[in-house]
Structure formats: structure tokens, C-alpha cells
Amino acid sequence: MGTPHLSRRSFLATVSAGAAAATAGPLLAACGGGGSGSGGKTTIEWWDIATTEPSQSLYPQIIKAYQAAHPDVTIKITNLENEAYKAKMTAVTASGKLPDIFVTWGGGVLKQQVDAGLVEDLTARSASLASGLIPISLQAYQFGGKTYAIPHDMGMVGFWYNKRLFAKAGIKDAPPTWARLLEDVRKLKAAGITPIALAGKEKWPAHYYWSYLALRIGGTQALKQAAASNDFSAPPFVEAGRQLKALADLAPFQQGYQGAGYDAPGGEAATMGSGRAAMELMGQWAPSVQKDASGKDLGADLGFFPFPVVEGGPGTTTDVFGGGNGHALRKGAPAAAYDFLTFLINAENERKLVSSGGFMPVVKGAESAIADPNRKLVAETLAKATGFQLYLDQAFPPAVGQEVNDSVTDLIAGKKTPEQVAQAVTKTAKSQ
Structure with a gap:
């Protein structure tokens, strides 16, 4: 996929908090550090790129199911088109105010956010979860032996x-x-x-x-x-x-x-x-x-x-x-944010995502939900991969x-x- 336009030095330096707020508009104001709560209630800000089907329909269903089981949590999803998302993330990263949950493709972009101290280290919390994931699906989100995002889709070009x-x-x-x-x-x-x-x-x-x-x-x-x-x-x-x-x-x-x-x-x-x-x-x-x-x-x-x-x-x-899609958490995000990420790829939801035709499996064994022969070929090619390279951008x-x-x-x-x-x-x- 594409990348934000700022270099590492300018990524955090060239856009002041005020300029970033002007660029990001109401989205930045809505973000505001995320994880708002009152009276025992927690609101989770989730930024994603689910502007097309099937995720545009599936994600609200998954949110509804999670909220039904956790009535004290509200998940507020903001869907942005790919290029608009990258532009907004550049602005809010410069301001230091990331949403609680945000989609990431990993690699150099996530690494810069990690180096800036803006992203949660999920290594300890994700240890048991990671053992059930396809190993290649985690590579783009790991730096120095630590894990900073949870994948929910994996594939190849x-x-x-x-x-x-x-x-x-x-x-x-x-x-x-x-x-x-x-x-x-x-x-x-x-x-x-x-x-x-x-x-x-x-x-x-x-x-x-x-x-x-x-x-x-x-x-x-x-x-x-x-x-x-x-x-x-x-x-x-x-x-x-x-x-x-x-x-x-x-x-x-x-x-x-x-x-x-x-x-x-x-x-x-x-x-x-x-x-x-x-x-x-x-x-x-x-x-x-x-x-x-x-x-x-x-x-x-x-x-x-x-x-x-x-x-x-x-x-x-x-x-x-190729690569896939993962979700990272801002530093200090509420515990419910990570809990929701694990819910997103539980056995039931993983089957829904994979069988929808829009996602490739990240959970071991979930490839059995693939019916389309082309997507089976993609999964088989990934399973046999002898080398993997993340998108260069x-x-x-x-x-x-x-x-x-x-x-x-x-x-x-x-x-x-x-x-x-x-x-x-x-x-x-x-x-x-």
C-alpha cells in the first residue's frame, strides 16, 4: 500500500500540533487521545479503511456483538479511504494523538510511530494469541523481538x-x-x-x-x-x-x-x-x-x-x-481496546471474515473457510512461501x-x- 509523505525527521517535527489539528479537522478533535470514559463507561476510537464491502458491513456486526457482551464499552469506528487515512494518520502522529485502535500495514511507518513512543508494546499480552496465528502474518509488526500490532488479514500481491x-x-x-x-x-x-x-x-x-x-x-x-x-x-x-x-x-x-x-x-x-x-x-x-x-x-x-x-x-x-492488515494501539489505550482486537479474530469472527471473500486467514486452520479456488491458490502460495517481502512503500x-x-x-x-x-x-x- 502507500505511505505517508513525511520523512523520519519531518514525521514528528514539521507539523505542529496546531497545524495538525487544522489538517485533520474534526477527526483529530474526536481522537483527542482516545479512550474517553465517564461513569464506568469506556469509548474506544477505532480508525480503519473499511470503505468497501465486505468489511463495511462485517465490522459493524462485530462491533455490535462485542458491545452486547460488554455494555460498558462503546466502539466508535471511523472509516477513511486509503489515501485519506494515510494523510490523517500523518497529521495525528505529528500531534502525538493517535486513536485508541488504528489500522497499520507495519514496516517502516509503524516503526517510526513505535520509535516516537506512541504505540503500545503488545508482546506480553499477545504471547498466547500469537501461538495460534500464522507466523508470517506477524512479521511486519515485530521489531527487535517485540510485537506492536495484531494482524487480521494476510495475503500477497x-x-x-x-x-x-x-x-x-x-x-x-x-x-x-x-x-x-x-x-x-x-x-x-x-x-x-x-x-x-x-x-x-x-x-x-x-x-x-x-x-x-x-x-x-x-x-x-x-x-x-x-x-x-x-x-x-x-x-x-x-x-x-x-x-x-x-x-x-x-x-x-x-x-x-x-x-x-x-x-x-x-x-x-x-x-x-x-x-x-x-x-x-x-x-x-x-x-x-x-x-x-x-x-x-x-x-x-x-x-x-x-x-x-x-x-x-x-x-x-x-x-x-505483499502484506496484510493489522491493528495497533496507541500508548496508554484502555484495556478494552486490546480485548476488542482479540475478539475481532476469535474463531467465529475469523470464519466470518475469511468466508466473506474479503480477508485471508491469520489464524491457523482458518483457511478451511475458503471456498473460492483463486483465494485457495493465494493461501496455498503463502503456505509454500520460501521468502517474503513487505510492500516497499x-x-x-x-x-x-x-x-x-x-x-x-x-x-x-x-x-x-x-x-x-x-x-x-x-x-x-x-x-x-
Whole structure:
């Protein structure tokens, strides 16, 4: 996903409390440190990104059930669209007034909030809970052996494709290699079909391509070296840019993609869901958002395949790029806030979340609730993963993630060369 726009130094320094309040408006005032209570009552402020189905319907149901069992607790949920959420969180983090519960993708963004002393250490409280969770689901929220968030969704990015449009273009199966994918893009264009839907306006969907190509060309070791050295100028990253440029040169995206949002009307998800594009590179949530944004269901026409291998590179389809969603607590949040997080992923609610089609399991054994064959494939791929890389715009500090998103978008638009992308990301990483 995307990241806030401030570097580590400016993350807490450049926005004063007054400016943050002006930016965040009534949401910041409503937050106000959270956990308000009077007469034995506790109100929990929960900020999330549940603006689409099925979470938009499921979360109120779960809240209602929790409140029925805990009449002294009120859960107030505020749902924000992805980009708006990140902007608001940047402002309230600068003010030091986080909501009691807030959604997080982990990585560098959460680490900065932790370093600022704004987030609860959940290590001791979550020890017994963690033993029942899929280990990979916790990785993005752990630093120095401590746990700072509880996952509720876990998955990976891959290609979602329209089987009917593939068949119309004479493509019999999913491409196992990057070279084959480029060939299939040419076949789709020749058949008058838009090959790929992309939300160019929001930028974060574009960074998936560069990141995955670097992972395939250099393997997980290339990403580990970059994280350790803050140097993205190594050959795998430059070559990733060259391969992405080769794709962009084919003009594979829908008309007007530069101004398209992700889940907005006419955006990436709606274009894919309505059958007006053959592919999108997106996370495990894609089918439900496609349906919600387009009002249509591709049904059996929708397929999934892992990001192809790049010939000659050590990366394999078992090296997974992606992440999930977790919830963290502000420092000093009421005990009821953590209690609600455990309730959110109890056995009954986990089954509801997973069977809804919008979530992937984090609790061991919950994969049995998956009926859709595509989502089963995602779960199986994750189970077999030999390597995992969190979204680059979350794995690193916010300024680095933003530079990745900006530079990759510029590369696709022909405004930067592959070498300039690698140099720009390296320069930003070394300045942190």
C-alpha cells in the first residue's frame, strides 16, 4: 500500500500540533487521545479503511456483538479511504494523538510511530494469541523481538486476470515467465483488449511492478542487501526498471490511467471488475473490491497467477511480495481496546471474515473457510512461501516509500530512466 509523505525527521517535527489539528479537522478533535470514559463507561476510537464491502458491513456486526457482551464499552469506528487515512494518520502522529485502535500495514511507518513512543508494546499480552496465528502474518509488526500490532488479514500481491478475455486473445494459460507476459500483452492489444488496469493517480499500485521485478531478478537477498545498505543502485533494481519500461513501452494500461484511482468510480478495480481490462496486479482483496467498485461479479471468469519469474534471475514464484492488515494501539489505550482486537479474530469472527471473500486467514486452520479456488491458490502460495517481502512503500521509512512510488510512476510515464529511479530511491534512503 502507500505511505505517508513525511520523512523520519519531518514525521514528528514539521507539523505542529496546531497545524495538525487544522489538517485533520474534526477527526483529530474526536481522537483527542482516545479512550474517553465517564461513569464506568469506556469509548474506544477505532480508525480503519473499511470503505468497501465486505468489511463495511462485517465490522459493524462485530462491533455490535462485542458491545452486547460488554455494555460498558462503546466502539466508535471511523472509516477513511486509503489515501485519506494515510494523510490523517500523518497529521495525528505529528500531534502525538493517535486513536485508541488504528489500522497499520507495519514496516517502516509503524516503526517510526513505535520509535516516537506512541504505540503500545503488545508482546506480553499477545504471547498466547500469537501461538495460534500464522507466523508470517506477524512479521511486519515485530521489531527487535517485540510485537506492536495484531494482524487480521494476510495475503500477497499477484495477477488477477479475466479468463474470457485471455481466451478471446488466443492465450491458453497464465504466463509463467515475464517474457511470456509481455508477449501476452501484445496479443491482448492485437485483439483490441486493454491488457492491464492501473490506478496511476494513487501511485502505490504501480510500485508493485518494480518491486516484484527486483525480487524476481535479484531474489530476496537483493532486497535484504538494499535494506541493510540503503542502496538501491545494484543491478537488480536497475534491471527491474528496464523490464518495467519494456512493459510501459507497450502502452498496456487503460486510457486515462494516469488520473485513475484504485477503488473510485471508473478506477482500476472498476475497470477490471467490469471486464474492460484483462489483468491487474493487486493484493488478495482484489475480487471483493472489483465487485464493489463495478457492481459486477466476474465469477468463474476471474483467475489468479503469481508474478512470473524473470529468466536468469534467482527469484521464484515462492518468493512472495505483499502484506496484510493489522491493528495497533496507541500508548496508554484502555484495556478494552486490546480485548476488542482479540475478539475481532476469535474463531467465529475469523470464519466470518475469511468466508466473506474479503480477508485471508491469520489464524491457523482458518483457511478451511475458503471456498473460492483463486483465494485457495493465494493461501496455498503463502503456505509454500520460501521468502517474503513487505510492500516497499511500507517496509522502509515513509520518505523512502514515497520516493519509490513517485519514481516508479515517473518511470512508467517516461519521465525518469531506470537508472534515475534507482539513484533517487538510494539518495532518499541514505538521507534518513
